[in-house]
Amino acid sequence: MFYDCIVVGSGNAGSCAALSAKENGCQKVLLVDKCSPDWVGGNGYFTAGAFRTVHDGLDDLLPIVQNVTPEQANRIDLDPYSREDFIEDIMRLGGRRSDPSLAASVVDGSRDTIDWLAGHQVPFILSFHRQAFEVGGRQKFWGGLVLSVEGGGKGLITAEHLALAKAEVDIWFDCPVVSLLMRNSTVTGVVVRRDGSELSIQSRAVILAAGGFEANSELRIAHLGMGWEKAKVRGTPFNTGDCFAIAQGVGAKTIGDWASCHSTTWDFNAPDIGDRDLTNQFTKSGYPLGIMLNANGERFVDEGEDYRNYTYARFGKAILLQPEGFAFQVWDSKMIGLLRKEEYGDEIVEKVFAGTIEGLAQKLSKIGLVDQVRFIETVQVYNAAVTQHKLENPNWHWDPAVKDCLSTHSTHLSELSPSKSHWAESIDKPPFMAVKVCCGITFTFGGLAIDPVSAAVLSESGPIPGLFCAGEMVGGLFYNNYPGGSGLSAGAVFGRKAGVSASKCQGL
Incomplete structure (x- = not known):
């Protein structure tokens, strides 16, 4: 059995890789995934569908979004997001450890890839519900991230797999990869397990897009440390790191931050693995509007x-490292109405x-708060610091769409530790x-x-012919942290590059 290209993984990166390979000349493309059809889409399915991209402002994006009327457009404030902005965000959040060439490759390919996805009927929208606040009757976008997909990750994966079907890409589910076929140091296909038997499939190129670990x-404990076994898995249960070992078996070099990951504030009552219905709704990202306290009644991060x-x-x-591995987010009535309904709706949390x-x-003492007295004192001290700051800065105003500098800093009170640097009410x-x-936990950073140009997998001596990689399996891009929305963008950019490169492979 022969295919021009085989892609491993049915998520955003794998889908983009398969589409790219097909449209760049690969006649027969096969996408395989060890999950069942009910789990199609990898982690991409569980996202909010946000894509970070370079753009020149509102007029640049209006042609590709589907949720803005001319009347609405007149009430939107949306600043351009430059190449320099995007690269700087990756580098500063990664402590300057991110590979500059990988970062540049993602950034430089981001805008064109958005157009490419839109051409494949991915329904982009401006992310009013996640990335904008109404201030003075205007929708003000913040944080450099403005695009998402209608229906979130569900909408993204649905659109991409409709495109795969239209392109006549073959897809095999319940089909784990066992090993890579090699000849003369070149990857020439895969061995998969299908219907209880091992099957060898020849191919001119293989693209790995099977997610992290x-x-x-066990791998979380080995790489991230003790305690990480307690983290809830936001997405698919099938990202178990198998393909890292398979790639290393043919000489692939590992790189990047294997001791860190994307981990977010998550509903304590969420299931241990991703929920296909509620998906990203278990995110609890309203903490900049309030404060977070641990079981001992103490704040532990600068929420602003x-x-x-x-x-x-x-x-x-940060939450995982707290006593018992949980925290409480707290607000008063001034902020409750600003919390996103999809995350804090009555039926959600x-x-x-x-x-x-x-x-x-x-x-709260009935659900884990240990020290009620300390909890009350923490809120009182926080309130006093906020009040003193406002007395010293009477002309400053709270604005959730900018870094408003309303903080706990003052000249008359001892400095809070941790402080709250913005949006302190x-x-x-x-x-x-x-x-x-x-x-x-969302995805791991090591890979x-x-x-950065071809997406070819590297060994210690150079590219491994016939083997490419995209998505969360790529190492060296993110360290310790990342700019929201850049994961899907990176997956699409490198998936697309891998597909182009696969189409140029001649095989043996």
Whole structure:
């Protein structure tokens, strides 16, 4: 059996790779995934469908989005997001450790890839519900991220797989890859397990897009450390790292931050693995509007350090490291109405209400709060710091769409530790609300070394002929943190590059 190209993984990166290979000349393309059809889409299915891209502002994006009327367009504030902006976000959040050539490759390919996906009927929208606040009657976008897909990850995967069907890409589910076929140091196909038997399939090119190891508790402990077995898996249970070992078996070089991952604030009552119906709704990213306290009643992060989409991917780890591995998010009535309904709707999350902070602490003690007195003191000290800052800066105003500098800093009180750097409002107007959150792991950062132009997998001596990689299996791009929306963009960019490169392989 022969295919021009075989892609491993049915998520966003694998789908883009298969589409790209097909349209660039591969006549027969096969996509395989070890999951059943009910789990199609990998982690991409569980995302909010957000794509970070370079753009020149609203007029540049209006032709590709489907949810903006001319009247609405006149009430939108949306700044351009430059190449320099995007690269700087990747580099600064990665502590300057990210491979500059990989970052540049993603950034430089981002805008054209958005157009390419739109051409394959991916329904892009402006992300009013996640990335904009209404301020003074205008929709103000923030944090550099403005695009998402109608229907989120579900809509993305549906659109991409409709395109795969139209392109006549063959897809085999329940079909794990066992090994790679090699001849003269060139990858010439795969061995898969299908219907209980091993089957060898020859191919001129193989593209690995099988995700990271976040669903493998043993590998999480081995690479991330003890305690990570307690993290809830936000997405697919099939990302268990198998293909890393398979690639290493043919000499692939591993690279990047194997000790870190994308981990976010997640509903404590969510299932241990991703829910195909609620998917991303278990995210609890409203913490910049309030504060987070651990079981001992203490704050442990600067909730206003940066825009939410620059902090949410590492605050899950901060929660995991707290006593018992959970925390409480707390707001008063001034902020409750601003929380996103898809994350904090009554049918989504268990909410704890009280008319006083003392009453809230008492109720939370029944679900894990250990020190009620410390909880109350923390809120009181926080409120005093916020009030003092406002007294010293009477002309400053709260604005959730900019870094407003409303903080806990003042000259007359001892510095809070941790401080809150932006969006600091007192928590003093009842009713008060809290939700219990934990760590949700999304994807791991360590992976395979690739060439940033061709997406070819590298060995210690150079590219491995016939082998390419895209998506969460790529290492060296993200370290410790990442800019929200850049994961799907990177998967699509390198998937597309891998497909082009696969079409040029001559085989043996």
